[in-house]
Amino acid sequence: MTPVLEAVGLTKAFGGLVAVDNVSLAVRAGEFLALIGPNGAGKSTCFNMLMGQLKPTQGRIRLSGEDITNLAPRQIWAKGVGRTFQITATYPSMTVIENVQTALLSHYKRLLAVVPYAHYLYRDEAMALLEMVSLAEQADRHCAVLAYGDLKRLELAIALAHEPKILLMDEPTAGMAPSERVDLMRLTADIVASRGVSVLFTEHDMDVVFSHAQRLMVLNRGQLIAEGSVEDIRQNALVQEVYLGGGATFKE
Amino acid sequence: MSGFLLAQVLTGLANAGALFMVASGLSLIFGVTRIVNLAHGSFYMIGAYIGYSLIQVLPGIVGFWLAILLAGIVVGLVGLLVELIVLRPVYKAPELFQLVATFGVILVFQDLTLMIWGPEDLLGPRAPGLRGVIFILGEPIPKYDIALLIITPIVAFLLWYLISRTRVGILVRAATQDREMVGALGVNQAWLFSGVFALGTALAGLGGALQLPKGGADLLMDFNILTSVFVVVVIGGMGSLPGAYLAAVIISVVNVFGVTFLPQSTLVMIFVVMVLVLMIRPYGLLGREEGAGEHGQVGEPELPFRPATPKTKIWVTLGLILLAMLPLYGSNFTQILAIDILVFCLFAASLHFLLGICGLVSFGHAAYFGGGAYAAALLLTHTGAPMEIAFILAPIGAALAALVVGLICLRLTGVYFAMLTLAFSQLLWSLVFQWGEVTGGDDGLVNIWPAEWLKPTEIYFYFAFILCVGGILFLRHVAHSPFGYALRGARDNEVRAESTGIHAQRLRWLAFILAGTMAGLAGGLFVFSKGSVFPNELEIARSFDALIVVFLGGVKTLTGGVVGGAFFKGVEEILTRFEYWRLAFGCLIIIVVIFAPQGIVGTLRKVYDDRVRHRA
Numbered sequence: 049m050t051p052v053l054e055a056v057g058l059t060k061a062f063g064g065l066v067a068v069d070n071v072s073l074a075v076r077a078g079e080f081l082a083l084i085g086p087n088g089a090g091k092s093t094c095f096n097m098l099m100g101q102l103k104p105t106q107g108r109i110r111l112s113g114e115d116i117t118n119l120a121p122r123q124i125w126a127k128g129v130g131r132t133f134q135i136t137a138t139y140p141s142m143t144v145i146e147n148v149q150t151a152l153l154s155h156y157k158r159l160l161a162v163v164p165y166a167h168y169l170y171r172d173e174a175m176a177l178l179e180m181v182s183l184a185e186q187a188d189r190h191c192a193v194l195a196y197g198d199l200k201r202l203e204l205a206i207a208l209a210h211e212p213k214i215l216l217m218d219e220p221t222a223g224m225a226p227s228e229r230v231d232l233m234r235l236t237a238d239i240v241a242s243r244g245v246s247v248l249f250t251e252h253d254m255d256v257v258f259s260h261a262q263r264l265m266v267l268n269r270g271q272l273i274a275e276g277s278v279e280d281i282r283q284n285a286l287v288q289e290v291y292l293g294g295g296a297t298f299k300e
Numbered sequence: 301m302s303g304f305l306l307a308q309v310l311t312g313l314a315n316a317g318a319l320f321m322v323a324s325g326l327s328l329i330f331g332v333t334r335i336v337n338l339a340h341g342s343f344y345m346i347g348a349y350i351g352y353s354l355i356q357v358l359p360g361i362v363g364f365w366l367a368i369l370l371a372g373i374v375v376g377l378v379g380l381l382v383e384l385i386v387l388r389p390v391y392k393a394p395e396l397f398q399l400v401a402t403f404g405v406i407l408v409f410q411d412l413t414l415m416i417w418g419p420e421d422l423l424g425p426r427a428p429g430l431r432g433v434i435f436i437l438g439e440p441i442p443k444y445d446i447a448l449l450i451i452t453p454i455v456a457f458l459l460w461y462l463i464s465r466t467r468v469g470i471l472v473r474a475a476t477q478d479r480e481m482v483g484a485l486g487v488n489q490a491w492l493f494s495g496v497f498a499l500g501t502a503l504a505g506l507g508g509a510l511q512l513p514k515g516g517a518d519l520l521m522d523f524n525i526l527t528s529v530f531v532v533v534v535i536g537g538m539g540s541l542p543g544a545y546l547a548a549v550i551i552s553v554v555n556v557f558g559v560t561f562l563p564q565s566t567l568v569m570i571f572v573v574m575v576l577v578l579m580i581r582p583y584g585l586l587g588r589e590e591g592a593g594e595h596g597q598v599g600e601p602e603l604p605f606r607p608a609t610p611k612t613k614i615w616v617t618l619g620l621i622l623l624a625m626l627p628l629y630g631s632n633f634t635q636i637l638a639i640d641i642l643v644f645c646l647f648a649a650s651l652h653f654l655l656g657i658c659g660l661v662s663f664g665h666a667a668y669f670g671g672g673a674y675a676a677a678l679l680l681t682h683t684g685a686p687m688e689i690a691f692i693l694a695p696i697g698a699a700l701a702a703l704v705v706g707l708i709c710l711r712l713t714g715v716y717f718a719m720l721t722l723a724f725s726q727l728l729w730s731l732v733f734q735w736g737e738v739t740g741g742d743d744g745l746v747n748i749w750p751a752e753w754l755k756p757t758e759i760y761f762y763f764a765f766i767l768c769v770g771g772i773l774f775l776r777h778v779a780h781s782p783f784g785y786a787l788r789g790a791r792d793n794e795v796r797a798e799s800t801g802i803h804a805q806r807l808r809w810l811a812f813i814l815a816g817t818m819a820g821l822a823g824g825l826f827v828f829s830k831g832s833v834f835p836n837e838l839e840i841a842r843s844f845d846a847l848i849v850v851f852l853g854g855v856k857t858l859t860g861g862v863v864g865g866a867f868f869k870g871v872e873e874i875l876t877r878f879e880y881w882r883l884a885f886g887c888l889i890i891i892v893v894i895f896a897p898q899g900i901v902g903t904l905r906k907v908y909d910d911r912v913r914h915r916a
Contacts, residue, residue: 099799101795101799120798121798121799122798122800122801122803125799125801126801133795133796137793137795137799138792138793139788139789139792140602140792141602141604141788141792142604142789142792146604149785150785150789150800150802151800153785154786154801154802159782159783159802159803160783160810162781162782162783163781164781164782165607165780165781166781166782166784167605167607191604206800209800210800
């Protein structure tokens with residue numbers, strides 16, 4: 049079966065620094081795949097290439113077999129990739145539901161319409177998405193006054209608005225309280241399971257990773273050093289060395 | 301010939317002196333405080349006047365140079381006062397809001413200078429001991445030019461030393477890079493800002509005093525230098541002192557050669573140079589890319605749009621009906637005044653759309669207003685086309701101009717975008733100003749009257765009423781439409797917008813064209829109501845009027861542009877009957893800025909909301 053998202057030999061060099069070095073990965077349909085690694089391992093660079101924010105120096109990226117390597121973020125989005133950010137990216141001047149409606153307007157290609165009032169459009173659909181992330185009660189609140197955890201859930205609703213095939217989540221629980229983290233990941237896992245969306249996420253919190261990811265990939269200093277089930281990774285000597293033995297040290 | 305060329309270059313270098321000092325001051329102030337100091341030309345002007353008075357008092361060679369130095373110091377102290385009284389209260393206001401305050405300062409200084417020194421131009425005193433010329437390769441060079449050639453590098457060197465070799469300089473440079481961090485490290489930011497502002501204005505004053513023997517002092521100096529200074533700062537790169545020096549030299553030399561070889565197109569050449577430099581090096585010759593900043597959006601986040609309540613709708617409708625019945629009870633004069641205000645409101649609303657909805661601060665919006673007016677007037681004058689056709693060309697012509705300019709300028713953001721739009725509008729202005737055979741130059745185009753059926757004032761009033769109110773309502777509607785939401789999304793968070801399929805650049809381009817079209821429509825209405833058009837409709841001052849109005853009304857409110865426009869035009873109409881109206885108007889603007897930093901509408905809404913909350 050063709051993987052939903054596939055990267056082959058992905059490399060990114062900033063001058064002499066090779067931030068991501070020949071990384072290949074494949075996300076299968078319905079899979080919950082975690083990309084972990086210490087600080088500076090190249091996770092975010094990897095993500096930014098997958099979403100088109102950065103152009104890879106080398107390598108190809110394919111979405112359901114189709115090459116999307118040099119497309120702009122909006123084109124990649126249109127092909128069915130949703131994205132949440134390490135620091136939540138929402139529209140603070142709008143209400144909660146308008147945030148989702150704006151994503152829906154883009155999905156239904158109505159962005160150039162000047163006649164209808166935007167806040168009447170796709171309100172029901174937006175409300176359904178908000179219900180899914182338990183934000184329906186706050187739908188008409190000003191987005192700028194939302195608590196951080198709520199913003200994270202709003203971002204999830206926005207990212208799911210165009211029914212993506214795959215969701216890229218960059219540190220979805222960064223900056224949240226431990227209990228909120230577990231809730232958010234459980235919610236994400238439920239949604240993903242019911243909608244059949246694949247997820248690729250990066251994470252620092254090992255509790256989150258080990259309790260939700262079906263499969264893990266470990267990056268260190270730009271290179272993929274291990275890949276496998278939770279149990280495999282726990283037992284992997286190299287990973288233990290990287291995480292416990294002084295982080296991103298050189299291998300002797 | 302080589303002597304002639306050398307003389308040209310030397311004159312250019314000498315002229316670059318004052319320009320460099322004023323520009324480096326502006327650049328310093330902007331770098332540290334992020335204030336675009338529109339009043340910088342005013343400090344230059346009072347520097348010249350104060351220098352003039354001091355030279356009358358202090359005799360001899362020593363007196364002359366002491367007077368110039370003192371003029372700089374006095375202007376610096378005045379600058380310090382202005383900073384403490386006017387600017388300090390508004391640092392927390394949205395970015396660029398401070399430029400409204402500095403605009404108020406311009407008006408105040410214009411009238412104060414008029415009061416103290418009178419309306420006559422002052423002939424610059426010659427420098428004692430430096431009268432006459434010396435001959436270099438057979439060409440006469442004024443001795444004072446030679447003195448300037450020596451003084452400018454010395455000032456530049458001292459400034460460079462201050463900035464790159466002293467502790468104060470380190471702080472200034474650090475603040476240019478990251479203000480908050482400098483504050484967090486325990487530096488008293490407030491006094492750093494005051495100090496830099498005083499230094500910057502002192503440089504402007506010094507520049508003004510130094511050019512006295514070459515140019516004297518007059519009341520138009522402030523705006524006249526402002527344009528060149530902006531050009532220099534932008535070409536050199538915002539915040540770069542060597543850049544300012546390099547650019548001042550380039551501009552002065554281009555100017556001197558222009559005067560000699562192409563006297564009819566000097567202005568055009570300067571702006572062509574500016575546009576070219578920015579197209580190749582968007583951040584100026586020695587400037588650096590601007591760090592991420594929220595342009596015009598600092599401060600409290602904007603409130604979500606609320607559709608007008610039935611109560612508001614009733615009030616607005618009643619107001620419009622009242623206005624529509626004006627010909628029944630208003631005099632001819634009142635109707636003409638109402639047309640002026642309506643046209644200005646449409647112009648302001650179009651800029652507000654760019655600023656408020658798209659987050660694009662344009663410093664050159666007059667290009668589309670005046671451009672529209674000129675498009676119609678030119679067609680009428682040169683082809684004798686029917687007025688109706690000429691009128692339609694106003695928005696179309698403006699749209700085409702916005703299409704081209706937008707395509708180029710939108711590659712930049714923030715202050716650089718603002719500056720490039722300014723460059724294009726100045727280019728258009730200089731073209732109109734200097735291409736006399738076609739545009740009438742300074743004499744403008746006259747006899748641009750509407751068709752017979754539109755001639756009666758009340759008919760033209762309805763014509764303007766329908767188009768202006770229609771245009772304003774349309775812009776408001778667009779803000780509420782999916783297009784407006786997408787634009788706001790791109791403004792709020794471009795990364796989020798791009799990763800949900802919003803093509804931010806293309807949408808902004810369309811919005812820029814729309815705003816240009818509406819400004820052109822206003823320009824068309826304007827020219828046929830006045831019967832004439834002059835280059836000042838394209839001027840930098842006209843663009844600033846619109847900017848001031850939008851900030852005054854409130855950027856983060858939908859009605860800000862219109863309310864600000866009506867307020868500005870209305871107050872101006874009342875105040876201009878008095879002799880020192882600029883002083884009063886300037887003070888009024890400063891008061892609004894200090895006490896209503898959200899703008900008029902924003903502050904009223906805040907007061908109203910607080911009251912509602914109290915009752916609840």
